[in-house]
Amino acid sequence: MTVSYVVLDTDVASNAFKHRELPGPIVAAIVANRACITFVTLGELTKWAVRRQWGPAYRRRLDAWLTKVIVLPISDEINDVARVWGELAGHAQNRGRPARRTRCG
Numbered sequence: 001m002t003v004s005y006v007v008l009d010t011d012v013a014s015n016a017f018k019h020r021e022l023p024g025p026i027v028a029a030i031v032a033n034r035a036c037i038t039f040v041t042l043g044e045l046t047k048w049a050v051r052r053q054w055g056p057a058y059r060r061r062l063d064a065w066l067t068k069v070i071v072l073p074i075s076d077e078i079n080d081v082a083r084v085w086g087e088l089a090g091h092a093q094n095r096g097r098p099a100r101r102t103r104c105g
Contacts, residue, residue: 006033007072010041014048017065036070043082043089050090 006029008016015022016030037045045066049059071079 004033005036005070006030007036007038008041008069010037010044013037013041013069014045017045017062034070035068036072038072039075039078039082042066042071042079043086046083046086047090047093048086050087051093053094 008030012022012026016035022030045062049062054062071082
């Protein structure tokens with residue numbers, strides 16, 4: 001049996017986690033495939049949890065949802081970095097420090 005994958009962007013992942021209505025083709029892709037997110041999305045979801053000051057129960061719900069998706073690339077170290085970045089970025093923005101944008105190239 002072949003397993004197919006679909007990578008969810010941050011908005012789709014957030015809406016799926018929050019059980020918000022998604023367009024039919026997106027739902028079909030998620031149901032028919034193994035859902036994945038990137039480490040960037042993991043960091044952004046972590047940042048949003050900090051920014052919105054989610055309590056422990058909601059954070060546990062996010063952690064439980066994350067066990068159902070594959071985080072790419074598959075690396076505990078990269079996942080740890082993504083979560084720490086999300087925590088730091090969220091706390092910095094909560095203190096009034098805007099996110100810095102960097103350009104490459």
